[in-house]
Amino acid sequence: MHRIYLDYAATTPADPEVIKAMESYFFEKFGNATSPHTFGREASKALENARETLAHFLGAKSEEIIFTSGATESNNQAIIGLAYHLKGKGNHIIVSKIEHHSVLEPIEFLAKQGFKITYINVDKTGLVDPHDIKKAIINQTILISVMYANNEIGAIQPVAEIGKIAKERKILFHVDAVQMTGHLPVNVNEIGADVLSLSAHKFYGPKGVGALYVRKGTPVDSYLMGGDQEKGRRASTQNVAGAVGLAQAIELCREKMSQEIEVQTKLRNKIINEVTKRIDGVTFNGHPTKRLPNNAHFSFDKVQGETLLTSLDMMGIAASMGSACTSGAMEPSHVLRAIGLSDDLAFGSLRITIGRWTTSEEVDYFLEQLPGIVKRLRI
Numbered sequence: 001m002h003r004i005y006l007d008y009a010a011t012t013p014a015d016p017e018v019i020k021a022m023e024s025y026f027f028e029k030f031g032n033a034t035s036p037h038t039f040g041r042e043a044s045k046a047l048e049n050a051r052e053t054l055a056h057f058l059g060a061k062s063e064e065i066i067f068t069s070g071a072t073e074s075n076n077q078a079i080i081g082l083a084y085h086l087k088g089k090g091n092h093i094i095v096s097k098i099e100h101h102s103v104l105e106p107i108e109f110l111a112k113q114g115f116k117i118t119y120i121n122v123d124k125t126g127l128v129d130p131h132d133i134k135k136a137i138i139n140q141t142i143l144i145s146v147m148y149a150n151n152e153i154g155a156i157q158p159v160a161e162i163g164k165i166a167k168e169r170k171i172l173f174h175v176d177a178v179q180m181t182g183h184l185p186v187n188v189n190e191i192g193a194d195v196l197s198l199s200a201h202k203f204y205g206p207k208g209v210g211a212l213y214v215r216k217g218t219p220v221d222s223y224l225m226g227g228d229q230e231k232g233r234r235a236s237t238q239n240v241a242g243a244v245g246l247a248q249a250i251e252l253c254r255e256k257m258s259q260e261i262e263v264q265t266k267l268r269n270k271i272i273n274e275v276t277k278r279i280d281g282v283t284f285n286g287h288p289t290k291r292l293p294n295n296a297h298f299s300f301d302k303v304q305g306e307t308l309l310t311s312l313d314m315m316g317i318a319a320s321m322g323s324a325c326t327s328g329a330m331e332p333s334h335v336l337r338a339i340g341l342s343d344d345l346a347f348g349s350l351r352i353t354i355g356r357w358t359t360s361e362e363v364d365y366f367l368e369q370l371p372g373i374v375k376r377l378r379i
């Protein structure tokens, strides 16, 4: 059976060109980037080239990029590192209710230690209102964290407006840009981000490598201890092959971006239009236009999302209920709760995310299969 992957927001396959670019860094150019000999210098040069490529893509400077093991680490380091560093100045943090768990859990960890947290609501379409951020600011506020695009419902947040507010009030602004990076343009200066997280496996790069952008002058404490790699900001031998892969992946995304946006938006719109037309009792979630080009998200009346996913999988279609971390758990998604869905509807949800290798035939097959499956499951 031809298997169809409609879960690009969970992870993407690596682009073959990414693997090709990485390969020699496992073999003849395997050196430790901190070694002073030729092997080390070769590795270090590749690492710095990768850093330059990513910095250029983000409108940043090379020295503002720290390579990490992924966005979970980047988010943890950003939130906990900044809060600890700034606790002499204040103890109040503002965060949206729909952040990824790798932002929310470090925040909850800080709350247990006496930090005060304001959780900002979103509207029915999943958008934060910048005025709510402004109203939440107090003298003790040290950090604002709002994601660029949501991983479940694809809503793109008004981060540039929030960044402006943060700057006016001299408060640091962290942005989880995982779902945006590689798919739409991301420029740290346009959005006023002081710290920004991203992850290679969400844009056709390898798993286990990501980055943290830290604006020059922003305090950053190393989260891992035991080495002075990454200018003392992240201990551990650098993942040179991973960084090379991340850079190659971002280069490919840059070249293909405008075309991919166009193709994916068309396919995505077809999915939204046809699912809502062919099936009764369906709710379309998220914002109609302020949304990732590859994301469609629905809730079905009287359907168990888990069973729906299993049935789709039996027909060769891989999809998701929302975030990979939420599926399998008994709690309904915090994102779907925040946009006001009932628990029943939240449990009946389906996230379709397409990508570089999704064909219109695959979308048609999905659209043919789905109505019958939903109907069967409702009996």
Ligand SMILES: *Cc1c(COP(=O)(O)O)cnc(C)c1O
Pocket: 009, 010, 069, 070, 071, 072, 073, 075, 100, 102, 147, 149, 150, 151, 176, 178, 179, 198, 199, 200, 202, 208, 210
């Ligand atoms: C996937 C994801 C993360 C975590 O990234 P990893 O590199 O897998 O740790 C963080 N935030 C968002 C929005 C994500 O989609």
